[in-house]
Amino acid sequence: MVATVPADTSSAIEIPLKDPGLAAFLAWLVPGLGHLYQGRTAKAVLYFVCILGTFSYGVYLGGNRELGWGRVVYASWRPGDRRLPYLCQLGVGLPALPALVQANRVRHGKEPLFGGFMAPPALGGNFDQFGEPRRDDFGQPTVHELHKKLHRYFELGTVYTMIAGLLNILAIYDAWGGPVFSDEEEEDGENEDKSEDKPEGSASLKS
């Protein structure tokens, strides 16, 4: 499958989308990988740097040496801690999948790997005699402790990683169907399209 994009007013180029389904899957798995598979290297690099950079910075903000890293990306559907942001974070693909592994280990009573990287927090919340949140679930910090010690960085890290996941959905669509064209652009290019035969499943875009 190809997408047709006018290079200027008189000519057009075709973008080889190859297998759009596979490209979309690869784009989800690693941002930019689907475009690399299609030979759209510049966009692959752009997506990789922008989306993974944003995700990585969010992971960095949402952790520290004491609590462990990546605390803002975790999968949890337990009563009292339904982590809806993870649905957005999952859009970034492979980089967010360790959270599923960690959640599965905790659910089956196993200790999280890698020092609790992307592991769900403990559900404790009770305080010990010193007024500190009690740790349980293999020494994982509680949600309360994460908020207390990371302050606003917990929310900032969450927002960064969520936006990275949502942006990758746009990139996945681009890998699947080529560049999106707006209504205005569609109207402008309408007359040109009528005079040309478009390949099956192609998209046109006025530059």
Place this chain on the structure above:
Amino acid sequence: MDTLVLAVLGIEDLWFAVPLIITVSLVYAATRHEFMGEILGHALRIGVWIVGFMAAVFAVLQVIAWFV
């Protein structure tokens, strides 16, 4: 006036918006164009639009804060 002072004092937090504005602008523009020149041009326009929109919202909220 107090709210304006507080806003100025908290302005350092706005730096966290800069990487997001750049990233969102670039990725959105990249889904609309195929060539890097067009992507960068569109991203610049989107970035300016986002900053302008944020400034407008800030101004509206500031005016409301003065009257409430």
